[in-house]
Amino acid sequence: MGRGMKEARLGGGDTRSVSQFARVPKSTFRAHIVDGLRQAILRGDMEPGSPLIEANLASQFGVSRGPLREAMRQLIDEGLLVTVPYTGTHVVDLSVEDVREIYSIRVNLEIFAFEQIWPRRDAQFRDGLVRRHEALTQCIDAQDDAASISAELELHGFVYEAAGHRILLKTWESIRGRLQLYWAAHHRAHGIRGPRRDGHDDYVRTALGDNFEDLRQEITGHMARGGSQTEAFLASRVQEPIAPPSLPSAANDAGTTAAAASRARELSKSVE
Amino acid sequence: MGRGMKEARLGGGDTRSVSQFARVPKSTFRAHIVDGLRQAILRGDMEPGSPLIEANLASQFGVSRGPLREAMRQLIDEGLLVTVPYTGTHVVDLSVEDVREIYSIRVNLEIFAFEQIWPRRDAQFRDGLVRRHEALTQCIDAQDDAASISAELELHGFVYEAAGHRILLKTWESIRGRLQLYWAAHHRAHGIRGPRRDGHDDYVRTALGDNFEDLRQEITGHMARGGSQTEAFLASRVQEPIAPPSLPSAANDAGTTAAAASRARELSKSVE
DNA sequence: AGGTGATCGATTGTCAACAATCTTTCATCT
DNA sequence: AGATGAAAGATTGTTGACAATCGATCACCT
Structure with a gap:
């Protein structure tokens, strides 16, 4: 036919x-x-x-x-x-364990990404990061949750791309899908999503700063906040594989x- | 059928x-x-x-x-x-960059794997590690290079399995294939492969010890040795596809x- | 001679039909 | 009734044939 x-x-x-x-x-x-x-x-x-x-x-x-x-x-x-x-x-259908794993390895990978790019940060990197941060802020202001999810993933994803490490980038991409999937489910279930407007200010500031240790701690804390919020949501569901x-x-x-x-x-x- | x-x-x-x-x-x-x-x-x-x-x-x-x-x-x-x-x-056909990426992210992932299992190391973990180390040593003594490659991958792979982190494990598996592929090519080209008989003694010792920082340094050094050896080989052959x-x-x-x-x-x- | 365009063989991409397997349903037996 | 087992329906696994594309070869034109 x-x-x-x-x-x-x-x-x-x-x-x-x-x-x-x-x-x-x-x-x-x-x-x-x-x-x-x-x-x-x-x-x-x-x-x-x-x-x-x-x-x-x-x-x-x-x-x-x-x-x-x-x-x-x-x-x-x-x-x-x-x-x-x-x-x-x-x-x-992600389990609590799955999301926990995603967040834990994200801390590791993202710090590694910054290690890779740290000495090579230039104006282009700074602009890219700032621009995506502004885009994210605008999406949050507009209360467009779907766009906010994408914008946040774009912000973090930019770091992985800029690192210039193909294996790292591919690993991130394999994680990003499931992360986005979970965030979307979270959003649908809770109606409103969680990222505060200033949730990434410290992230961007330390990412462009001169103290790597500060950035490491910021990333760890950033993920910990997202992770605990996540687990609370997942634990509230009865599904539990x-x-x-x-x-x-x-x-x-x-x-x-x-x-x-x-x-x-x-x-x-x-x-x- | x-x-x-x-x-x-x-x-x-x-x-x-x-x-x-x-x-x-x-x-x-x-x-x-x-x-x-x-x-x-x-x-x-x-x-x-x-x-x-x-x-x-x-x-x-x-x-x-x-x-x-x-x-x-x-x-x-x-x-x-x-x-x-x-x-x-x-x-x-792996490029120098590919192998460099593999080794760099291996440092990161393997340290992360030990972070995951560090407080949960038990007799079973110790036995598994020691047993695989002995198997590796025997393969090296027998000068069975193909078996040595597998044994070394088994030794490191055991850590990833024991970590109980599915994403980490899958990431390792995706790297392991290419690593094995490269090692095999290296072996075919150079005739003899490189791991000294005592190459993993410090690795196993620190992995079972009490000082995580020692282990971190051992892993970094271990990979650096393998990485430099690797790059020397690849660079020597870069003119001859x-x-x-x-x-x-x-x-x-x-x-x-x-x-x-x-x-x-x-x-x-x-x-x- | 050097570049240009058509032709051919080889290889991958796509399709529609067929076979195997799983789940569900329902009749049968204890 | 409850359990058991066979048939039906639905879905995936597999196959062989056909179409699209690529790379190389070769004739042709400038």
């Missing part, structure tokens, strides 16, 4: 017309779907725990199941989806498949 | 099963191929930079291209393969997430 419609779809959905001489990204359906799906998940179009069925998503994206499966596989590796063979794939076995190397489990599947009620809304 | 095999890989997690009622064997061709391919790559069956063609591998594994593609996609995400759409997929002529270490990333990393990195330098 749709063999000949590929070109039209490809040209229509892409927004890369103004590149001066930038390498045109070789387009693949898979790449587009990864972006679209990730965006849909992070935007909260599908609640944590809700199932994703390949056939539906494939038709919604207008492609066949092949490319869609590969895209899903990538999001699984990113930690945004969890899957059980022959059974189903769901949006990840299975306690991991008391040993290291606890395999991650999406909880009992029956519970997860039956709990999944809201089917996927339109994704586009 | 036979479907009832073993080994299952849940998304993101490892194929570990613990309790007596562990989730069993749901088999997937993809899971088997991922393991087999990874093993082949790490074992050095295919040189860094050599191409992987889907049709050949598919017939070689006795499956169709679908599952094989998904398996390759996972190894791409792990950083063991690099791909260019419509063009080809190759075993990653491998057999495949038009090769890649310049722009080795796919149109997926890795592209974003490199793109962001370039952006931080260029104007905007």
